[in-house]
Amino acid sequence: MQQIGKNQLSILIIIFLIGSTPLFELGIKAKQDAWIAMTVAAAAGLLLTVMYIRIQKRAPEAGLAELYMMHFGKWIGGAVGLIHACWFAYESMRNVRDVGELTMMGLLTLTPKWIVMLLILSVSAYTVSKGLEVFVRIVQLLFPVAALSYLFVILLLLISRLPDISRLQPVLENGIAPVMKAAFPDLLSFPFGQMITMLVFWKYVHEKKIIGRVSYWSQAGVSLFLILMNMLIMSVLGPELSSLSALPLLEVVQLIRLANILERLDVIVTLLLFIGLYVKMTALYMASVFTFSAVTGIPYRHCVMPIALVIYASSFLEANNTYHIWIGLDVTLKIVPLLQVALPLLMLAVGIRKKYKDAKIAV
C-alpha cells in the first residue's frame, strides 16, 4: 500500500489549507475585524479536527468511506459516502473554475476558459492517476517555492511600507455579534472545515500514532499564517476596498513598486495562487476518487477519468464569476456544515454507543 510520512502529511495539510484562501478576503462581513473572525473560526476548526482525529483513531486503517459504512451500516453508510464523494468532486470543481476565472482576470484575458481548465484538470488527473505517493512528493517540491514566495511578497509589502495598522481599528466596533456571524458557519466551513478531507488520507500515514499531533500543529501553524495574510490585506486595502475588490491579494501586490524593477508582481502571485489551487483541487479530486472507489468497489484507476469528466463538465455550470463566487462563498457554505460538522458528530455519537475497540473493527 502507498504510504506517506509525517513530514509529508504536515506539508500536505499546510498547502491544502492555504489553497485558494489568500485569494479572497474572508470574513469581510466583519469589516476590519475579519481577522478576529478568522481567529475564532480557526479555533473552532481545530476543535473540528480534534473530532475527526477521534473518529479516525477508532479505526486507523479505515478511510472516510469505510468509517461511514462502519458507523451507519453498509447501505446508509455507502450512500453517505457517495454523497461525500460527490461533494469532494464539487469542491474540486470549484478550484478548477477558480483557476479558469483567475487566468481570465490576471493572465490571459483572451484565451478561452475551457482550455485553461482542461489543462489544469489534466495535470490534476495525471497526478491522481500516479497515486497519493507521487502527489505528496509534488506537494513537497512545491512547498519551498510557495513558502519562499509568500515570504518574499510579505517582505516586499513591509519594505514598501504599505500596511497601515490603523486600518484595522477600531477593534470590535460593533461588538462581538458581527464577528461571530462572519465566522459561523462561513469561515468554519471554508477553509478550516475542509480538514475533513484528511479523513481520506490519514489511513495512509506511516506512523498512525502521530497523526493527531502532526495535524494539530500543522493546522495551528497554517491558521496563524492565514490570519496574518488576512490582517495584511486588510491593513493595506482597508475594509471598503477589500470588500469591493474581486481579488484583494492581487490588488495589494499591484501596489508594490520598488527600484523600478519589481513593479508588476501580480503575475508571480497569480502563479503562487495556482500552486495552492492545484494542490487543493488535486487533493479533493483524489479524495473523491478514493471515497468513490471504496464505496463502489470499482478499482481506483478506473475511477480517475470518469470523475475528471464529471468535474470538467460541471465546471461550466455556473454562468459567470460573480455567480460562481456567490455560490461558493454563500450558498455552499450554508450547506456544507451538514457534511463537515453534523455527520461527523453523528458518527461520534453512534461510535460512543457502539463502543468500538481500536483497530479491531472489521470493515
Added chain:
Amino acid sequence: METKGAIMNKQSAEALTPFSPSLHANVQAIRNRFGGSCDLVIRLFSSDAAPERELAIIYVDGIVDSETINESIMEPLMSLKLPQYRYQKGGKLLDALRSCVVSIGSVQEINTMDEALLYMTDGLCIILADGCAAALTADVNGGSQRAVSIAQTQTVIRGPQYGFVENIRTNISLIRRIIRSPDLHVQMHKIGKQTHSNVAVLYLHGIVNEGILKEVYRRLAAIDIDGVLESGYIEEFIQDETFTLFPTLLNTERPDSVAAALLEGRIAVLVDGTPIALMAPTTFFSFFQSPEDYYQRYDIASFVRIIRYVAYIVSMLLPALYIAVTTYHQEMLPTTLLISLAAQREGIPFPGLVEALLMEMTFEVLREAGLRMPRAIGPAISIVGALVLGQSAVQAGIVSAGMVIVVSFTAISNFVMPEFNMAATSRIIRFGFMLMAGMLGFFGIFVSVLFMLIHLTSLRSFGVPYMSPLAPGPTRQGLFRDVFIRLPWWAIVLRPLDMNLRNPKRRPNGKKPPAQRHTDKP
C-alpha cells in the same frame, strides 16, 4: 576466468558438441565452423613432450599476443623433454602439459567444441592433442588497442586526467588501482548472441544494497539481443522507465567517477568495447555533481554547483519565459526595457514563438553539424554560424537581437552540465515549454513545469525515488550535505543515496580532526 564457466553453465541446456578423440577431426570441425576464415591460425606440430602424438595450437590472429604464444606455449611445448609423460594417455597428457609445460597464468581444460569456439573468439588460444577428447585454453589475450589517455568528455582541472579505454580488462584494472580492496567484486557476464560482449558488474561488497544488486543481475540476465556495441544498449534494457526524457542511469568515462560511485554504494556496469561505464541507482541530483566538486575546495564547489542548477533551469525555461513575457505579459518588464524590445521587434515579421523556434532549430542544427563534420571544415562552420546566421539574421530583420541573446545564453547554459545526457534532456523539453509559452503564456509554462515535476517524482531508478532526498524527504538526517551544496569532506558522514545500504556511513562522525598548531619560535 571463473565467469566463463558460469556462461557455459547457462548454455549447457542446449546440446553441446563434445570433442572427438581425433585431432584432425577436431581441427577440421573448427576450420569448417569458421568457414575457412583467413585470420584463423592452426599450427600443427609434434613435441618432444609427447613425440608420438601430434599437437595443435589454434587461435584467431590479431586478438592474441603472438609473442606470448611463441614464448610461453610454443617454445616450452617444442623444446621440453618430459619422458615420464611419454606414454600417458588421454586427459593425462593435457594435465601434464597444463601443470608442467605451458607457462601461462590462466590455463583451463575444456571438453566441448562450443566452448573452444567461444574462447577463441574471445582471444584465447586452444591447445589440442591427438587422442584427447579435450583441449586446453590459454589466456593470451592481446592485440592492438588504444592506450589509456586523457578523458575527452568530462574534463576537470584538478583531479586525475585519464579516462577509460575500449578494453574492459584495462578498465577494470584502472578501477582496481583506485580501490585496492578485495571487497571490490567484479562479476562478468556475456551478453549478445553474436558479439558475446563482456559486461562486468562492479560493486563494493559490504556496502552495496544486495536487493538492488540482485535486481541488476536479474535485468542483465533478461537481455536477449544479437549484439552489444556500447553501454547504451545495456542502458536501454535495464533502465526502469523507457518513456521518459530523463536518464535514470549515470554514465561516465572517468575511472575516478566510477570509484566514487562504488564508494557511495552504487553499482557500476562496464561494457567491453566502449569507454563509457554505467552507474546505478541514480537520482536526479547526481547529474549535477561533477567529480571536480569533490577535489576542489568545498565552498567553491558549492558555488559552482548552485550555478549549475541555475544554468539548467535557464537552459530549460529561458526561451519560454522570453516568449511568454514578450507575447503576453509585457507589463512585467520595466518600461525602458519594454520600449527597446518593442523597437527591436518592430520590423520582425514573425510572432515571438516562431522567431524563437527558428533560432533554436538553427542552433541545434549548427551544434549537430559541429559534432559530425570532419575536423578540417570546423572554421568554415563557425564563420557561417556566428556571422551569417547570428549577425546577418538580425540585420536582415528576421530575428530580433534580444532573441539572439536569449538563444545564445540558453545554449551556453546547457554546456554547464557535467552530464551530457541530462543536458540533452533540457534541449528537448525546452521546445515543449516554448510551445506552451507561445500558446498560453505563464499559465502554459506553469502547467508544463507541473507536468514535468509530476513525471520526475514518479520516476525510480532501481527502486530509488528519482527526486530523493527532496521528494520524498530524506529518511535520515544529514543527507542534504551533498545535494545542493557540498559540505567539507569531514562533515559528509553518510553515503548520499537514500537507499538501504549495508553500510550507510562513510566515516564515524562529522567532526573535523583537530589540527596541531606548530610554531617555529623557540
